[in-house]
Structure formats: structure tokens, C-alpha cells
Amino acid sequence: MGIRSEDIGEQLIMAGYTDVFNLYGGIFEWFKQGQPVYDAANNRVEKIHGYLPRYGKWLTKGLKVYDE
Template sequence: MPKRILFLVVFIVAAIVFTDLGKHYSYSLLTNIVSNQAVPNIDPEELYALKEPYILLDVRTPAEYKVSHIKGARLANYTTFQVDDLADLPKDARIIVYCSVGVRSSKAGLQLLEAGYKDVAHLYGGIFNWVNNGYPVFDANGQTNRIHGYTRFWGYWLTEGVKVYGK
């Protein structure tokens, strides 16, 4: 009997994870786990409809940014991220940070809030969620369908676009 239950549980989990609906649900759970809840979220739909002024910070690496980024985003390399490097940004500016899935951006967002920035949010689910919802990304030549997958594990959650790994 226990083997049957174990098989049933494994089958249900596999069915959830490996279907599109299951993958979406699993991604939502994962991003909720890895995101810092102290930093408010903004959904891709909200960001796309948002009227300026706001500052969009991409806290991925320069290699990731070069493959593609959200139009108008400023690179704030997480590897070397220092809040002091953003001294040119007013403390009351609306700032939205993003990375691949939300781990780095929620950490950077928290650093910004702790440094006295008043209106900081992070893009829920990161650029993967942005692309998975059909919103455009750009490189130096204009709009592209290429997106840096970060790692094979994280790239699994990227269901749209062409995944690029490495530099």
C-alpha cells in the first residue's frame, strides 16, 4: 500500500510540474519563496501599463543585460551592486528593480529601502515572468526574442523566447 501512495504522489507532482498549468503554478510558488516579501511586487501587466516617471533597474550581470533587457532599463550589476552607486537617483523616485526570477532584485530592493529610498518595487517573477507573459525585450539592435536563461535550472521556468546561456 505505501508504494502505491508514493507512486500516486510522485505521479501527481510530475503531472503538476510538467504541464503548462503546473509549470506556471510551480513558478508562482517558487517566486514567492525566493522573493523578499518586504519589497512590494509589481506584476508585468502593471509595469507595462505604468506611466512614467519611474526608474527601471536591471540587477542582472552585464552579460545577461547584453542578451536582452526591458526597454529603458538601467544596468545595476548585482555582482558589484552598491546602493552608493545610485546616488544620482532621488530618494523619492519610483524605482522598479528586476532580475531573472526575483531573487537578486528583491535583495537589491531591500537594500534600496534600507538606504532610505521610499518607492521601491520589484518585478514579480523577474524578466522571465515578463517574457512569459508576452512582453518585449531588447538588445543593442532593437527588439529580440533572445533571453538569458541564467542557469539551466532557472532557465526551465522560461517558457517563451530563445534561451541563451553563457556570455
């Protein structure tokens, strides 16, 4: 997990962007620490997409969803 965002971050830096960060632990760690997550309508959510069950096991807080 995290390799996709790391790769995209490197591409952005190579394209000239300077304020590029990779969130350590990803969205799962962010959510686990109680940080807010919002949907496209700016509503705070308690559901996090688990991608696949083998990854969702790392999401220990909130509601895991796999398809909506």
C-alpha cells in the first residue's frame, strides 16, 4: 500500500510541482488517528473504501466498504 501515491508524487515533482506530500500510512492511518474525511459534497464520512479485504484489515476504525 502507498506505492501508487508515491509514484504519482514523484511524477508531480518531475512535472514541476513543489508542494507534494505523501501521507504516511495512507487514508487508513489518517482515519484511524481520528482525522476527518469528507466526501465530494463536503460531508464528513465514517465509511472508508477498503479496496480489497486483504487491505481492509488495516482499517480498524469506521465502516469498511468495498462496493457502493
